[in-house]
Amino acid sequence: MAALPSGVLGALDPTSDRAVFRQIADQLREAIDKGRFKEGAKLPSEAELTEHFGVSRMTVRNSLSILQSEGLVSSEHGRGVFVRPRPPVRRLASDRFARRHRDQGKSAFTVEAEAAGSRPEVDSLEVREERSTPEISARLGSARKVLARRRRYLMDGKPVEFATSYLPLDIARNTPIAEPNPGPGGIYARLEELGHRLEHFDEEVRARMPAPDEVKTLRLASGVPVIHLVRTAYDTEGRAVEVCDTVMAADAYVLAYQLPAT
Amino acid sequence: MAALPSGVLGALDPTSDRAVFRQIADQLREAIDKGRFKEGAKLPSEAELTEHFGVSRMTVRNSLSILQSEGLVSSEHGRGVFVRPRPPVRRLASDRFARRHRDQGKSAFTVEAEAAGSRPEVDSLEVREERSTPEISARLGSARKVLARRRRYLMDGKPVEFATSYLPLDIARNTPIAEPNPGPGGIYARLEELGHRLEHFDEEVRARMPAPDEVKTLRLASGVPVIHLVRTAYDTEGRAVEVCDTVMAADAYVLAYQLPAT
DNA sequence: TAGTGGTCTAGACCACAGC
DNA sequence: CTGTGGTCTAGACCACTAA
Incomplete structure (x- = not known):
């Protein structure tokens, strides 16, 4: 009984x-x-x-x-x-892409995770050339084909984020950016070495319930939304040089931004 | 049959x-x-x-x-x-609190909504003095009591956002900020008139499923998460002069931010 | 009034975890 | 093996909408 x-x-x-x-x-x-x-x-x-x-x-x-x-x-x-226990939260600061955080041997994700005492991991690495979608084209300009870099981030074995970067082929083809491991400082460091000095990033933030494949990839418990973040990187000439589409487990993140009052 | x-x-x-x-x-x-x-x-x-x-x-x-x-x-x-039809989305731009958007007779919400062809509305207005919570105190400094301004925003009759502003009593008491209608430009304009020239804002963004009372207040359909945004306003002396706690229907918003590359 | 979703019952068999 | 949640049945009565 x-x-x-x-x-x-x-x-x-x-x-x-x-x-x-x-x-x-x-x-x-x-x-x-x-x-x-x-x-x-x-x-x-x-x-x-x-x-x-x-x-x-x-x-x-x-x-x-x-x-x-x-x-x-x-x-x-x-x-x-x-x-349900609340997982440790990753705080994404507004200066996370500042140049000073790039001049190191490790990726920003790795550095930050280790500082927080977690074990970082990156998998599902895929780099390939693809046809651009209308959404990507609208942000990147009229590139028909793009280089797509896909990867999944894990903290202590738990998937927290799934991201795809899209870059114009005329910039990225036959460069370290097209390699699985682009080297220290990541693709932003490589873009600057190629003469595309970065000026600013635009980020768009949405939240919604995950699609079934996102539940699988991020091993989401039910009742956990995702944050959908689309970032566009611009160089000093005003050209969009990368679009990064990220889906994050919402219970693992807080995004921090700083806005000017002017 | x-x-x-x-x-x-x-x-x-x-x-x-x-x-x-x-x-x-x-x-x-x-x-x-x-x-x-x-x-x-x-x-x-x-x-x-x-x-x-x-x-x-x-x-x-x-x-x-x-x-x-x-x-x-x-x-x-x-x-x-x-x-489920997707409702029209409000885009919150990163310059939405810029001073130039404040020098008008209407609130930012009203101006923006009318520009988008929607009928804006504000209700559930409540202004009162309250004991501060630990979360608010951590951001505002050690104020024990605060002025709380609560209001709900609607577009075309649909609730989209519920916000509470907290201000230190020594700043806000016996000023237009403590009135239901603080006048043109909103409380940020009044804060500057009182000598607190605004320098920047910090925003923290989270997403989660709504609590039952939030479902009620925002009349949320099931399967719609909320975006939880906490903004802190700082004056040029580095003092936190306002904390605004906002819960938004996630299907009605996209937040846009600009990040520096430096 | 007919058709719709909302709530609830009292069973059944199954798959998985852990002793 | 026992206890747990996962799936499924075949009903019942109710409340709401719209013709």
């Missing part, structure tokens, strides 16, 4: 208009918010909740699916439902 | 490992992506899908709930399930 959950859950209000499964979700949410279930803790099992509230299993599962879509809990087959 | 859905949906693959409700969701998602169901179009009813795929109603509902949590569709009681 299933044991009754501790004492943290009350009774339903049968006079309430609020649906039973919502009332159960409300109680569990409140218990989580107030710390009666801590991060990583296991919620009562479906059987226990079923018995405690005197409802059918589907009603309980319905409640849990609400909390899951809110990103509060995640279920593990055969183990239970757990309060 | 329910009519069969057009011809856009195929059959299930009984040999597949993939759960039936996922297969159904996949088919519907593909049909939406390929435009076989357009924006705002009604999907086949649950009864039609039940009959077409030969499964129980709960299985069909399970499929639809996946699409709903992905933000692809939204259901309307008594009417049907519809492909």
